[in-house]
Amino acid sequence: MTDRPRLPDLPGDADGLLKLAARSMFDVFARTAMGMMVVDREHRVVWISEGYKSFLPALGFESESQFVGKRVEDVVPNTLMAQVIESGRPILVDLLTNKAGTFLVSRLPLRDDAGRVIGALGLVLMDHPETTMQPLMAKFTRLQGELDAARRQLAEQRRPKYTIASFIGASAAALEVKRQARRVALTDSTVLLQGETGTGKELLAQAIHAAGARAAQPFVGINIAAVPESLLEAEFFGVAPGAFTGADRKPRDGKFRVADRGTLFLDEIGDMPLALQSKLLRVLQEREVEPLGSNKVEPVDVRVIAASSRDLAAMVAAGTFRADLYYRLNVLPIALPPLRARRDDIEALAEVLLEDIARRAGLPVRSLAPDALEVLLAHDWPGNIRELRNVLEQAVLMHDELLLHAAQLPRLGAAPAAAPAAAGGPRPLPDQLADVERQAIAAALKATGGNRVAAAKMLKMSRAALYDRLARYPDLQRES
Ligand SMILES: Nc1ncnc2c1ncn2[C@@H]1O[C@H](COP(=O)(O)OP(=O)(O)OP(=O)(O)O)[C@@H](O)[C@H]1O
Numbered sequence: 001m002t003d004r005p006r007l008p009d010l011p012g013d014a015d016g017l018l019k020l021a022a023r024s025m026f027d028v029f030a031r032t033a034m035g036m037m038v039v040d041r042e043h044r045v046v047w048i049s050e051g052y053k054s055f056l057p058a059l060g061f062e063s064e065s066q067f068v069g070k071r072v073e074d075v076v077p078n079t080l081m082a083q084v085i086e087s088g089r090p091i092l093v094d095l096l097t098n099k100a101g102t103f104l105v106s107r108l109p110l111r112d113d114a115g116r117v118i119g120a121l122g123l124v125l126m127d128h129p130e131t132t133m134q135p136l137m138a139k140f141t142r143l144q145g146e147l148d149a150a151r152r153q154l155a156e157q158r159r160p161k162y163t164i165a166s167f168i169g170a171s172a173a174a175l176e177v178k179r180q181a182r183r184v185a186l187t188d189s190t191v192l193l194q195g196e197t198g199t200g201k202e203l204l205a206q207a208i209h210a211a212g213a214r215a216a217q218p219f220v221g222i223n224i225a226a227v228p229e230s231l232l233e234a235e236f237f238g239v240a241p242g243a244f245t246g247a248d249r250k251p252r253d254g255k256f257r258v259a260d261r262g263t264l265f266l267d268e269i270g271d272m273p274l275a276l277q278s279k280l281l282r283v284l285q286e287r288e289v290e291p292l293g294s295n296k297v298e299p300v301d302v303r304v305i306a307a308s309s310r311d312l313a314a315m316v317a318a319g320t321f322r323a324d325l326y327y328r329l330n331v332l333p334i335a336l337p338p339l340r341a342r343r344d345d346i347e348a349l350a351e352v353l354l355e356d357i358a359r360r361a362g363l364p365v366r367s368l369a370p371d372a373l374e375v376l377l378a379h380d381w382p383g384n385i386r387e388l389r390n391v392l393e394q395a396v397l398m399h400d401e402l403l404l405h406a407a408q409l410p411r412l413g414a415a416p417a418a419a420p421a422a423a424g425g426p427r428p429l430p431d432q433l434a435d436v437e438r439q440a441i442a443a444a445l446k447a448t449g450g451n452r453v454a455a456a457k458m459l460k461m462s463r464a465a466l467y468d469r470l471a472r473y474p475d476l477q478r479e480s
C-alpha cells in the first residue's frame, strides 16, 4: 500500500468555497470560450481576451487599439451588452448575429461589493453554432416546420369553403334563400334545409355556419345515408373506453363531441332509422349525449343544421319519420328551389362553375356560345346544380375550344350515363349494366314509395351503395 500524497482540502467556510467556485468558473470560461470582453459602466470596452482578437478583422478593425476604449454598441453590431448593464440582468445564452457571423454568446453583469452594476462580461462560447449545434438546430427546424404545417392544415380544414355569397343566383327564388340564410345565421336554432339533390344544401349549411357566431369553431358533417345503419349510433354519440358493445369497436368521440361549440350538419336526415330518431330527439332536447357503453352523459354545445332531399312531411304522414323530431328540426326551415324553377340563374351559375372547373383543372376558362346556353336553358335538370356542374365539366375535359357550342355538350336526357350506341354493334357492356342497375333501382323505389332503406333491403344492397348509385344517376332521385 502506497500512501497517496495528501491533497489540500476544500476550504472549510462558505465564503471560501464560493470564491473558489467563482475563480474556477472564470478559469474554465476563459479557457474554453473563444473570446471574452469586459465593458465598463459607460459601455466602453476595457479589455478583450487573446481569443477575442481573432474576431477583430471580421468586425472591421485592424488592431486592438482601434477597438478597446470604444462604446461596445459602436464596435459590435447587435450587441446586447448595454442592455445587461442597464438592467443588471444576465443573458445566459443567446445567439448573436452580425457581419462577423453567428455566435453563441453569454453576457453577465459585473457588480461591486455594494451590489451596483459597474460593467459587464461578454463571452463568445462558440462560433458557427449553426454547424456545431447542427443536430440540435436541425431537429428544432424540423419540428418547427411540422408544427407550422399542422397549424396550416388545421386552419385550412376549419375554414368554411363557402359564404352566403357563394350561393350564386339573382332570381327572386335565390334571393329569398339567401335572405333566409342570413337571418338564420344570426340565431342559434336548429335549421332544416329541404331541397332536391344538388340544389346546394351542403353549400348553404356551410355558408350559414360561416356567417354565424360559431364560425371559428368546427363545422362537422355526417351523411346519414352513407353510414351503415349498425354504425350510426357510434358515429353520432361515440364509444366509451372499455365499452363492450358486441362488436369490435375502439373508443372514440362521436360527431356530437367533435362538433362541440361548432355546427353539426346532419345530411339526409330522412334516412335515419326510427330507433335512432328518438335518441337524436333526446339529444336535441337535453343537450347531452351518452356514448355507447358509458353510463355517464356528457353535455354538448352544438348548433344543428339538418338537410333532406326527401319530403319529411310526407314521411311523417306515412309513419316513417317521427313527428316530434320533425317539429323539433323544422324550427327554421329553408326550402331550396330546384334549378328548373330558377332558370334565370342558369347563365350566371354556368359562368361561375366554368371558372371553378378551369381553376381546379388548371385549364383556361371557357365560355358558352348562345346555342349551348339555349340547350342548358331547355333542359329539365333533375340533378340540379350538381348535374349542371357535371355537364360543364365533361364538356371542358373533352374539348379544347374556348367557346363551347351545343355540339360539345354531353347529351342531355333521361340517362346521362349512357353513351350513344356504336353504329350497328352492341353498346359497351358497362353502359348496358348501368342501364339494368338504374331500372332495378327505379323499380324498387317505386315499389317502396321512395323509401330508400326498404328499397336497399329489397335489392339486397347496402344503403351506402344505394346512395352512391343515386348520386350517380340523379334522375332516380325523383323516384325517392
Ligand atoms: N347556388 C349555388 N351556387 C353555386 N354553386 C352551387 C349552388 N348550389 C349548388 N352548387 C354546387 O352544386 C354542387 C352540389 O351542391 P351541394 O352538394 O351543396 O348540394 P346538395 O343539395 O347537398 O345535394 P345532395 O342532396 O345530392 O347532397 C356543389 O358543387 C355546389 O358547389
Ligand SMILES: [Mg+2]
Residues within 6 Å of the ligand: 201, 202, 267
Ligand atoms: Mg349534400
